[in-house]
Amino acid sequence: MAVATPWVEKYRPQHMEDVVGNSDTVARLRVIAKEGNIPNMMLAGPPGTGKTTSMLCLARDLLGEHYQAAVLELNASDDRGLDVVREKIKNFAQTKVTLPLQSQHKIVILDEADSMTGQAQQALRRTMELYSNTTRFAFACNNSHKIIEPIQSRCAVIRFTKLTNAEVLNRLMYVIEKENVPYVEDGLDAILYMAEGDMRTALNCLQATHAGFGLVNATNVFKVCDQPHPELVEGIINACVTKKSLAEAHKELARLLSRGYAPADVISTFFKVAQSSQLYPSEDLQLQVLRIIAETTMRIAEGVGSQLQLAAMLARIVTASLQLSP
The missing domain is CATH 1.10.8.60 (Helicase, Ruva Protein; domain 3)
Structure with a gap:
């Protein structure tokens, strides 16, 4: 029986012209692929927006048949210590590889680079300088502020945003x-x-x-996807805002929680649904509801993820509705 390939890998773009979204950013990378003069780069942005894929496509377009020998890809979540920089990366940088005419540099791709230890990052900046004639580095990260300043200053920073x-x-x-x-x-x-x-x-x-x-x-x-249906959450907010019935809201919440959802899952859906302005008689009430949900989210994120937090949130929303409704 054949093993099914994840569609994320099966339909992963192989060349720059196949990359979806972030058109301005991808256009810059296409220019680099065409001209062949690749700088050290830091690709920053939310997960799933094409940072690693874009870098792999760029390397493939630049290096062609030499891609396998001239690219070192490491996931810094696993390979993130000082010994990796001293051994794997330095050995790769020192290795002689035949390169195509349009590219004179090997490429080291460090995925999840914001997970690298401080020591490893400090060691890496020296490696970047020593082998700048033969090797270029590409850092893919979600949070660019976790990369030390000396590395940031050596890189062209390329920002990715969420896809439409x-x-x-x-x-x-x-x-x-x-x-x-x-x-x-x-x-x-x-x-x-x-x-x-x-x-x-x-x-x-x-x-x-x-x-x-x-x-x-x-x-x-x-x-x-194991997420509460937005219509159920909308019904709970309506019970608080329109009917001003805490008993009905609690009843609907209990029904939702009985399906096994964690408070953290429920609160994230509450926030998405609560942003719809059609649920409220006034904008002031919407602002107050969003503030209450934000405070509850903060408490749950701090570890107080009990059902009591959600119950208190509903009580506060009903109170705000009674005070602010016309």
Whole structure:
């Protein structure tokens, strides 16, 4: 029986012209691929936006058939210590490799570079200087502030942002067509809602729903992704804001929690749903509700993730509704 390939890998772009989203950033990388003069680079942005993929595509376009020998890819989440810099990276930088005419540099790609230890980063800046004639470094990270200043100053910083829903949907439709996935429109809307501009999450969600249920619709997507359905959360907020009934809101919340959702999952969906201005009679009330949800999120993030926090949040929303409703 053949092992199914994750669609994230199966449909990962191989060349710069295939990369989706961040058009201005990708255009800069295409110029580098065309001219061949690659600087040290730091690619920063949220997960699933194409940082590592873009760098691999750039390396492939630059190096062609020499890609395997001239590229060292390390995930700094695993390989992040001082010995990695001293051994793996330095040995690679010292190795002589035949390169194509358009590129005179080997490439070291460090994924999740913001997980590297401070010592490893300090050692790396010296390596970058010593082998600058033969080797270029590319750092992919979510939080650029965790990279030390000396490394940042040696790199061209390239920012990635979350993909738009249209860009994610375009790629999803391409995969759906290739894999013959049955779907309905609300299923795609649910995937976009879950992904929030993260292409990796969107493709994983699509594949998991298709594998688990066959049909991609909203109900199946929320079941697979283990997130509370927004309509249930909207019903709870309506009970607080419109009906001003704490008893009904508690009843709906208990029903939601009985399905096994953790408070952290519930509160994140509350925040997404609460941003819809159609739920409130006034903007002042919406601001107050968002503030209450934000404070509860902070407490849950600090480790106080009990159902009591959610119950108190509902009570405060009802109180605000009674005070601010016309």
